[in-house]
Amino acid sequence: MVIEVLRDDRLAIEVRSPARRARPMAVSTDWYQRAVFYEVLVQAFFDSNDDGYGDLRGLASKLDYLQWLGVDCLWLPPFYDSPRRDGGYDIRDYYQVAPEYGTIDDFVDLVDAAHDRGIRIIIDLVLNHTSDTHFWFQESRRDPTGPYGDYYVWRDTDTEYAGVRVIFSDTETSNWTFDPVRQQFYWHRFYSHQPDLNYDNPAVQEEMLNVVRYWLDLGIDGFRLDAVTYLYEREGTDCANLPETHAYLKRLRKMIDDEYPGRIMLAEANLWPSELVDYFGDPATGGDECHMAFHFPLMPRIFMAVKRESRAPISDIIKQTPPIPAKCQWGTFLRNHDELTLEMVTGEERDYMHQHYAEDPRGRLNGGIRRRLAPLLNSDRGQIKLFTSLLLSLPGSPVLYYGDEIGMGDNIWLPDRDGVRTPMQWSVDRNGGFSRCDPSKLYLPVNAGWVYGYQAVNVERQSDQPDSLLQWTRQMLAVRKRHRALALGTYEELEGSNPSVLAFLREHTDEHGETETVRACTTCPATRSPCSSNSPGGSTATSRSSSPAARSSRRSGCGPTCSPCPATAPTGSPSRRPASARCRPRVAPPPPRPRPSCSWPRASPPDAGVRKDALLTPDD
Ligand code: NOJ
Numbered sequence: 001m002v003i004e005v006l007r008d009d010r011l012a013i014e015v016r017s018p019a020r021r022a023r024p025m026a027v028s029t030d031w032y033q034r035a036v037f038y039e040v041l042v043q044a045f046f047d048s049n050d051d052g053y054g055d056l057r058g059l060a061s062k063l064d065y066l067q068w069l070g071v072d073c074l075w076l077p078p079f080y081d082s083p084r085r086d087g088g089y090d091i092r093d094y095y096q097v098a099p100e101y102g103t104i105d106d107f108v109d110l111v112d113a114a115h116d117r118g119i120r121i122i123i124d125l126v127l128n129h130t131s132d133t134h135f136w137f138q139e140s141r142r143d144p145t146g147p148y149g150d151y152y153v154w155r156d157t158d159t160e161y162a163g164v165r166v167i168f169s170d171t172e173t174s175n176w177t178f179d180p181v182r183q184q185f186y187w188h189r190f191y192s193h194q195p196d197l198n199y200d201n202p203a204v205q206e207e208m209l210n211v212v213r214y215w216l217d218l219g220i221d222g223f224r225l226d227a228v229t230y231l232y233e234r235e236g237t238d239c240a241n242l243p244e245t246h247a248y249l250k251r252l253r254k255m256i257d258d259e260y261p262g263r264i265m266l267a268e269a270n271l272w273p274s275e276l277v278d279y280f281g282d283p284a285t286g287g288d289e290c291h292m293a294f295h296f297p298l299m300p301r302i303f304m305a306v307k308r309e310s311r312a313p314i315s316d317i318i319k320q321t322p323p324i325p326a327k328c329q330w331g332t333f334l335r336n337h338d339e340l341t342l343e344m345v346t347g348e349e350r351d352y353m354h355q356h357y358a359e360d361p362r363g364r365l366n367g368g369i370r371r372r373l374a375p376l377l378n379s380d381r382g383q384i385k386l387f388t389s390l391l392l393s394l395p396g397s398p399v400l401y402y403g404d405e406i407g408m409g410d411n412i413w414l415p416d417r418d419g420v421r422t423p424m425q426w427s428v429d430r431n432g433g434f435s436r437c438d439p440s441k442l443y444l445p446v447n448a449g450w451v452y453g454y455q456a457v458n459v460e461r462q463s464d465q466p467d468s469l470l471q472w473t474r475q476m477l478a479v480r481k482r483h484r485a486l487a488l489g490t491y492e493e494l495e496g497s498n499p500s501v502l503a504f505l506r507e508h509t510d511e512h513g514e515t516e517t518v519r520a521c522t523t524c525p526a527t528r529s530p531c532s533s534n535s536p537g538g539s540t541a542t543s544r545s546s547s548p549a550a551r552s553s554r555r556s557g558c559g560p561t562c563s564p565c566p567a568t569a570p571t572g573s574p575s576r577r578p579a580s581a582r583c584r585p586r587v588a589p590p591p592p593r594p595r596p597s598c599s600w601p602r603a604s605p606p607d608a609g610v611r612k613d614a615l616l617t618p619d620d
């Protein structure tokens with residue numbers, strides 16, 4: 001049903017109401033603070049009708065797998081109608097699903113099926129720009145004085161906002177492009193085929209609120225807000241993070257809180273922590289802007305810390321991260337559908353990252369690195385576990401990228417970021433079990449080759465192997481879920497003398513006054529072999545206590561040493577498992593190196609208040 005609301009005699013703003021709606025999940029106002037997110041591209045997951053494109057029905061048919069894996073919320077990048085010149089972030093119609101992916105009905109079915117399994121769904125909302133094929137833009141260029149004439153940022157010259165950074169620097173040379181039809185320049189922060197919407201126009205503000213309502217009516221659980229920093233432009237600024245942008249986001253948040261409680265906004269804002277926290281809004285209210293924001297600066301520092309065998313990059317950025325409002329949460333990630341962005345590092349650090357993670361220039365894009373996790377880490381299982389363990393234990397809600405749970409590879413011969421968006425590898429069957437179509441019809445080729453090809457890396461094979469990366473990832477997601485401190489806990493770094501050791505406490509007191517403490521110890525020697533235990537290496541221990549004395553004793557005192565292992569993992573009560581058994585290498589140990597010291601007790605102090613102090617293993 002389409003209702004047109006006439007605002008004045010010129011403007012017609014659409015309000016659409018879906019004919020069908022998915023069953024909502026029970027209202028919860030803090031689910032995202034505990035959730036494990038999983039980013040999955042609709043086109044990449046499963047092709048239900050063998051036309052070469054993954055689709056909504058295909059994704060729905062794989063929900064059992066995602067439930068088995070243990071994810072709580074899917075993030076679906078754009079699947080709207082689009083010419084797909086920017087992976088669907090170039091939207092032609094906010095109210096339509098791209099025909100290759102299915103229909104709005106298919107989407108409702110997917111949301112229902114996900115909700116039935118306790119899985120939520122958030123989708124991308126591209127507020128900042130549309131495709132140049134969008135009806136609004138076509139009308140805007142054709143009829144400058146018509147109802148859509150002012151929907152985009154038009155100027156007679158390209159001199160305004162001089163010096164504002166060009167983001168897609170490998171493709172674009174300016175943020176202005178001349179339109180031969182309207183004989184004016186239009187503003188765009190991304191590709192020239194993605195004109196920025198004009199938020200100074202109240203009609204645009206209203207249109208986008210209505211788009212939000214439409215999808216929330218369909219039953220989704222929230223939005224990842226794409227490129228959210230760029231909504232407004234002002235002369236003399238860098239045209240990002242302007243007060244007007246924050247004001248609009250607050251308005252959007254209020255509308256969602258009032259009309260759709262429990263649904264969330266997750267900000268994509270590639271900023272330093274001090275600026276990022278502004279996107280959470282006013283701490284006095286618990287947060288009145290975005291519920292979540294990606295912690296962009298942390299991500300490259302995990303890569304730097306491990307390569308440098310030093311905790312400093314991680315410690316430093318966490319120290320620079322201000323506290324966030326009570327109802328907010330970071331979104332943490334290692335990889336996603338874009339290049340590994342290096343916007344939040346210094347030039348020297350970027351060179352370091354390129355040198356160590358992207359020696360081949362084909363792996364670089366827009367200053368970042370267009371590789372998946374496994375190839376970045378040379379498919380080293382110990383390191384993949386180390387990185388994933390950090391993701392699951394540092395503050396924030398982790399966002400996994402589809403395929404990384406099996407160590408999928410990439411294809412740097414494909415253009416732009418397509419190399420990290422190839423079909424999911426399900427089995428050794430044709431096209432990796434993704435589609436039964438002729439391989440030449442696939443939207444992108446499935447990965448081939450001895451190391452990363454679907455014959456070597458696939459879900460089916462790893463499901464059958466108890467010690468596979470997939471099984472390990474699943475077990476570690478379960479561990480994370482069992483320990484609320486890992487999601488909600490405070491973070492306190494325990495500074496030891498060995499710079500290769502990152503040790504920290506996560507502590508959470510629940511509504512009954514019971515405190516759970518998780519102690520995590522990670523060492524970053526890239527050359528170390530994995531632990532013999534079925535653990536990611538390093539150590540993590542949990543304890544539960546209602547006694548403040550017991551809690552403080554966990555911070556003080558220290559065992560003399562901590563056996564180094566290459567990742568975060570369980571330690572715990574020596575009575576249940578001797579320390580010597582924890583990190584027994586599988587192969588001959590490397591040459592001796594200084595043993596790191598721990599700044600927490602290895603054994604739990606005897607205390608009646610301690611109810612549990614056990615090894616945290618994947619079986620815990
Ligand atoms: C951020 C998205 O993650 C990226 O894929 C896209 O190209 C830009 N925004 C422009 O929408």
Ligand code: CA
Binds near residue numbers: 048049050051053
């Ligand atoms: Ca299909």
